[in-house]
Amino acid sequence: MKFVDEAKIKVKAGDGGNGVVGFRREKYIPQGGPDGGDGGDGGSVFLQGDANLNTLADFRFVRHYEAERGQNGSGANQTGKKGDDLFVRVPLGTVVHDQDTGEVVGEVITADTPLLVAKGGWHGLGNARFKSSTNRAPRQKTDGTPGEERRLLLELRVLADVGLLGMPNAGKSTLIRAVSQAKPKVADYPFTTLHPNLGVVAPEPHRSFVMADIPGLIEGAAEGAGLGHQFLRHLARTHLLLHVVDVAPLDETDPVESVAIIEDELVRYDETHDADAAERQRWLVLNKIDQWPEADRADAIAALTTRFRTELGYEGPVFAISALNREGTAALVWAIMEHLERERASQDTQPKPAVPVNPPPASHQHLEWTED
Structure with missing residues (x-):
């Protein structure tokens, strides 16, 4: 197979599921109160190193990868299912660039540590989250946030001694x-x-x-x-x-x-x-x-x-x-x-440098609501 050392792909993380407005309605319970559940988080996209691959040729045929969306919440305080993460196999030694910003997203060095390239959207909140002593029948809810979408340039660098x-x-x-x-x-x-x-x-x-x-x-x-x-x-x-x-x-x-x-x-x-x-x-x-x-x-x-x-x-x-x-x-x-x-x-024998932990993007930060 011909050696291919560059490929351009598009990745889309799953959107977060929406919260819902719901009220408990059961026989003999006339004032059941809010019970709308939260949505599920969207799935993220990871690049997974595979020692059995030595080319980026497969990306000539499939260029778009999308993780699963989180499900919407439902009544009875039921939370929507989280979207499944998507793992895309790439050869070891793949360097990932963001085509739009030019930044280096990361490198896939080992098969044990997947590289996160698109973070899934956060879940929306159901109306049960907004219940308080002064708001006993809230009708507020929030929608899930969109998952990250990126255009990536994959560059394979041969792992040779x-x-x-x-x-x-x-x-x-x-x-x-x-x-x-x-x-x-x-x-x-x-x-x-x-x-x-x-x-x-x-x-x-x-x-x-x-x-x-x-x-x-x-x-x-x-x-x-x-x-x-x-x-x-x-x-x-x-x-x-x-x-x-x-x-x-x-x-x-x-x-x-x-x-x-x-x-x-x-x-x-x-x-x-x-x-x-x-x-x-x-x-x-x-x-x-x-x-x-x-x-x-x-x-x-x-x-x-x-x-x-x-x-x-x-x-x-x-x-x-x-x-x-x-x-x-x-x-x-x-x-x-x-x-x-x-x-x-x-x-x-040399000490290993600490791996920095990056906080989630501002677009993925949300307020956790609690009951008063």
Whole structure:
């Protein structure tokens, strides 16, 4: 299925049920008094994370979602039934924007915590609520308030631990095929990867991480050239970026110059999209070393590494691999695994920020009436 990472939908929470005016009328009780019941609250709309979904494609066919309305009250002090809440399933990593205000409503990170996107209307009050010592036969009632209605933009950001960066044909798809069970399309022409591919890399049982193959970048990507700029948003959730470099490109471009172009595009993307992709930790992966004669391979790797460090000021680790032959990939995978486990351990020891509790909108506040 084609990867779809944006969708526009409309959600409507249920309206609150109306209160009613009623009076108790029973045989031998001529002055029964008011007994009109309250309405029921309207159902709310939630977005529920689902780990089995990895695309927003379903929202191309169904774009309007509405929760159930609360039932009206009735006589004999009977309260109307509350409307059922509506839970809309979305992939984990979905960021929700309000189309009209531009605000970020929230993010769906886990399957255990649904995100409220439209609050149901409050119930109306029946006339029994208005009875007092000075108003023994009230005929007042209130109607339920309307449920929230919103136009939402859903944006899916890939939940991956490791993201692959690089020019088209750098060998990113081949690498993810070599180290995981993912089977992205591989060919010898640019832009083979048209959408992000996810692969679970497991060096041994119960130890794994998720790798994302991002479409290749070209010069001018920050302004919309090529395909990769559409998916740079997915780098927002990665803990580590692997910059895959073709050491022997068919067009004989300079690998160091190619890396410099990508680095510049990340900086420009951050400036125009208020992101921090350029600040994320990156490792250099020199791919396709099988194109060099084996006798000269060690010297060529050392010379290219020296250029990266002197000309670009790169200080991180450098891995030399052949993704096609799986040469050097095991060492790379284990280095990533150990790095991520250290990162996870350090995050677990840090205190978790408190989650703010937002009060209900003013339109949903109402006065609770009590008898005198």
